[in-house]
Amino acid sequence: xxxxSDIQCEAATCRxxxxxxxxxxxxxxxxxxxxxxxxxxxxxxxxxRLFRRGEILFHAGQPFSYVCAIRxxxxxxxxxxxxxxAQVTGFWFAGELLDLNGIHHDSRACVVEALETTSIxxxxxxxxxxxxxxxxxxxxxxxxxxxxxxxGAEELIRVIETKRTDQRLAVFILExxxxxxxxxxxxxxxxxxxxxxxxxxxxxxxxxTLSRALSRFDTDGLVRGRGEVILIRDSEALRxxxxx
Amino acid sequence: xxxxSDIQCEAATCRxxxxxxxxxxxxxxxxxxxxxxxxxxxxxxxxxRLFRRGEILFHAGQPFSYVCAIRxxxxxxxxxxxxxxAQVTGFWFAGELLDLNGIHHDSRACVVEALETTSIxxxxxxxxxxxxxxxxxxxxxxxxxxxxxxxGAEELIRVIETKRTDQRLAVFILExxxxxxxxxxxxxxxxxxxxxxxxxxxxxxxxxTLSRALSRFDTDGLVRGRGEVILIRDSEALRxxxxx
DNA sequence: CGACTCTTTGAATGGAATCAACGGTCGTGG
DNA sequence: CCACGACCGTTGATTCCATTCAAAGAGTCG
Numbered sequence: 001x002x003x004x005s006d007i008q009c010e011a012a013t014c015r016x017x018x019x020x021x022x023x024x025x026x027x028x029x030x031x032x033x034x035x036x037x038x039x040x041x042x043x044x045x046x047x048x049r050l051f052r053r054g055e056i057l058f059h060a061g062q063p064f065s066y067v068c069a070i071r072x073x074x075x076x077x078x079x080x081x082x083x084x085x086a087q088v089t090g091f092w093f094a095g096e097l098l099d100l101n102g103i104h105h106d107s108r109a110c111v112v113e114a115l116e117t118t119s120i121x122x123x124x125x126x127x128x129x130x131x132x133x134x135x136x137x138x139x140x141x142x143x144x145x146x147x148x149x150x151x152g153a154e155e156l157i158r159v160i161e162t163k164r165t166d167q168r169l170a171v172f173i174l175e176x177x178x179x180x181x182x183x184x185x186x187x188x189x190x191x192x193x194x195x196x197x198x199x200x201x202x203x204x205x206x207x208x209t210l211s212r213a214l215s216r217f218d219t220d221g222l223v224r225g226r227g228e229v230i231l232i233r234d235s236e237a238l239r240x241x242x243x244x
Numbered sequence: 245x246x247x248x249s250d251i252q253c254e255a256a257t258c259r260x261x262x263x264x265x266x267x268x269x270x271x272x273x274x275x276x277x278x279x280x281x282x283x284x285x286x287x288x289x290x291x292x293r294l295f296r297r298g299e300i301l302f303h304a305g306q307p308f309s310y311v312c313a314i315r316x317x318x319x320x321x322x323x324x325x326x327x328x329x330a331q332v333t334g335f336w337f338a339g340e341l342l343d344l345n346g347i348h349h350d351s352r353a354c355v356v357e358a359l360e361t362t363s364i365x366x367x368x369x370x371x372x373x374x375x376x377x378x379x380x381x382x383x384x385x386x387x388x389x390x391x392x393x394x395x396g397a398e399e400l401i402r403v404i405e406t407k408r409t410d411q412r413l414a415v416f417i418l419e420x421x422x423x424x425x426x427x428x429x430x431x432x433x434x435x436x437x438x439x440x441x442x443x444x445x446x447x448x449x450x451x452x453t454l455s456r457a458l459s460r461f462d463t464d465g466l467v468r469g470r471g472e473v474i475l476i477r478d479s480e481a482l483r484x485x486x487x488x
Numbered sequence: 489c490g491a492c493t494c495t496t497t498g499a500a501t502g503g504a505a506t507c508a509a510c511g512g513t514c515g516t517g518g
Numbered sequence: 519c520c521a522c523g524a525c526c527g528t529t530g531a532t533t534c535c536a537t538t539c540a541a542a543g544a545g546t547c548g
Contacts, residue, residue, distance in 0.1 A: 079402060081488070087402050101398060104391035109398075132376075132383055139376055139383055146390040147348035153397035154345060154353075158323060158331050160404055161448030165504070196527065204405030206505055211528055226527090244325070409536070440495065450537055455496055470495090 047122035051075075051114035057098075062108045066122040068098040073118025074193045077110040078201070088201040091115070091194055094183050100146050115193040160204050163244060166213045168203050170241040173223065177232060188232045291366035295319075295358040301342075306352045310366040312342040317362025318437045321354040322445070332445040335359070335438055338427050344390050359437040404448050407488055410457045412447050414485040417467065421476060432476040 048071065051057060057068065057075060070092055077099060078088045089110055092098055098120075102109040132139040159171050176190045192199065200210040217223045222238055224231040232238065292315065295301060301312065301319060314336055321343060322332045333354055336342055342364075346353040376383040403415050417434055425431045436443065444454040458474075461467045466482055468475040476482065 081406075085406075087406060089398050089402070101391050101394035104388040104395060109395055129380065129384075133380060136373065136377060140373075142387070143390065144348040146387065146394060147345050150345035150390060150393045150397055151348060151353055153394055153401065154333050157397060157401055157404065157448075158333070160401065161445075162325075162329075162331060195525090197525090201405075204401075207527075208506085208529080209504060212504095215528080439493090441493095451495080452497085452538085453536060456536095459496075 047124070049120055049122065051118045051120070053114055053116050055114050057112040057114065057118075057120065058108050060108050060111050064099075064102045064106050064108060064125065066124045067100065067128060068112075069121040069123060070094050070096050070098065071119040071121050074115045075112050075118055076115055076194055076198055076202075077112045078198075079110050086201065088194075088198045091198075091202065093179055096179075097145055100149060115198075163242075165203075165205050165209050166216065167241055167244055168205070169210070169213045169217070170222075170238045172199075172203060173230065173232065174235070174238055174242055177235075188235065190230045190232065192228055192230060291368070293364055293366065295362045295364070297358055297360050299358050301356040301358065301362075301364065302352050304352050304355050308343075308346045308350050308352060308369065310368045311344065311372060312356075313365040313367060314338050314340050314342065315363040315365050318359045319356050319362055320359055320438055320442055320446075321356045322442075323354050330445065332438075332442045335442075335446065337423060340423075341389055344393060359442075407486075409447075409449050409453050410460065411485055411488055412449070413454070413457045413461070414466075414482045416443075416447060417474065417476065418479070418482055418486055421479075432479065434474045434476065436472055436474060 047066070051073075060079065072094050074091060074093045075098070076088055077090045077092065078086045080086055092112075098112060099109055103125075128138075128142075132142065159168055163171065173190055176192075177187045180190065181187045194202075196210055196214075197207050200207045203210065205213075211226075214223075214226045218226055222232075222234050222241070224233050291310070295317075304323065316338050318335060318337045319342070320332055321334045321336065322330045324330055336356075342356060343353055347369075372382075372386075376386065403412055407415065420434045420436075421431045424434065438446075440454055440458075441451050444451045447454065449457075455470075458467075458470045462470055466476075466478050466485070468477050
């Protein structure tokens with residue numbers, strides 16, 4: 001899927017000027033600081049790993065020894081209930097931080113799996129602790145980031161509780177487009193790197209229901225295409241639908 | 245509802261020995277530290293306010309100038325959509341921290357309203373910043389606390405997406421009982437300080453559906469009572485139901 | 489007591505899950 | 519190279535659960 005040059009290219013999204021909404025902003029702020037101390041910078045930039053589609057970044061319950069930032073590609077996080085059912089809890093893209101909710105019991109809260117070739121950046125927790133001690137802006141950014149995740153989760157709850165299936169889908173598509181713009185991509189083209197099964201699980205509906213909703217969106221002219229790439233044709237109508 | 249002596253009594257739950265799960269633990273850790281500097285301690289303990297049932301602690305959009313810890317009583321948080329519909333996002337009890345998800349854009353993310361006579365403790369953000377600078381354990385606790393909130397929100401998402409109505413209710417009752425034990429109360433008696441309307445909104449179901457589910461729980465011997473106080477009669481069956 | 493809010497219960501409707509079957513793609517191995 | 523199986527996506531028919539609509543009972547407060 002991605003070539004090495006793609007990765008190098010997307011890695012550039014991890015820069016301070018990405019704007020406040022960029023989940024990697026806190027980290028980037030740290031990098032700016034680290035320039036005064038090259039050894040710290042090296043410590044960040046050398047902790048990189050590459051995963052292929054289907055490979056597991058980490059399992060639930062593993063010790064929480066580093067925070068994970070995505071440099072390129074995408075991953076899904078999911079929980080396994082006792083009966084073996086997988087429940088997808090989120091999708092994460094370049095420039096975003098992963099599984100911060102594992103911090104509170106020092107272990108990974110979920111399984112994270114690469115949806116495509118994915119490059120990540122590992123930030124050891126002890127290193128972060130030191131950084132928080134030294135850089136007030138860093139800990140503020142971290143708080144903001146986690147706060148944003150709580151906010152996002154609550155927003156999702158609100159959507160799931162109050163919206164019907166096609167409303168949920170509309171919200172998701174718009175959210176994907178929004179996050180794509182943070183990575184400097186088009187705001188009218190959404191790449192669904194996850195399977196319909198994963199997405200349906202995330203949105204809390206049956207695969208069939210999702211499929212039907214996507215078909216309806218296509219025939220109604222809201223979007224174009226149902227495959228990996230979806231083109232937003234009528235974003236205003238989508239927004240209207242998302243509002244309820 | 246609560247007398248002054250009740251409040252003084254419950255305020256005692258805000259102590260370090262409350263255990264790791266207590267949401268106020270971070271704050272309490274700060275208080276322990278503050279003993280070496282009485283002026284800091286004063287600064288915390290003097291920022292108290294009392295609210296009566298129905299009174300608003302703060303509105304959505306107001307500046308985020310302090311973190312709010314509940315000393316006694318209970319509150320609900322809710323969002324108002326554009327069409328005036330209120331969506332309850334959570335309930336908070338003594339020893340818990342409020343609306344941390346507002347941090348990321350420096351304004352309150354939701355409306356918070358007292359469900360009964362409620363005493364709170366205000367922790368100014370600039371004071372917390374100073375505290376985080378001085379006390380590593382404090383910022384770790386804050387991170388843990390927020391992490392726990394993300395975790396809780398995701399857990400709620402999982403429940404809402406995958407469970408039927410009575411399963412959701414079972415999860416909620418058990419969760420309420422768990423939180424009650426953190427405050428040193430009985431684990432088999434749940435006080436529902438919120439209205440059924442609020443609870444139904446929070447659980448993502450119609451008032452009538454909640455009412456029916458509660459009735460069923462009562463007649464089936466899972467719980468006793470449907471009013472403000474609910475007695476857990478068969479916690480094992482509840483747990484079984486909650487597991488799905 | 490009467491106005492109000494909240495809760496309960498019943499009956500009908502509707503939306504999504506489920507069940508079932510089919511076409512497509514991909515990777516494996518004969 | 520093709521056959522096969524595994525997985526994924528689509529579509530149709532049916533079932534079931536929760537919402538909605540409607541109305542009456544219970545509790546609270548002025």
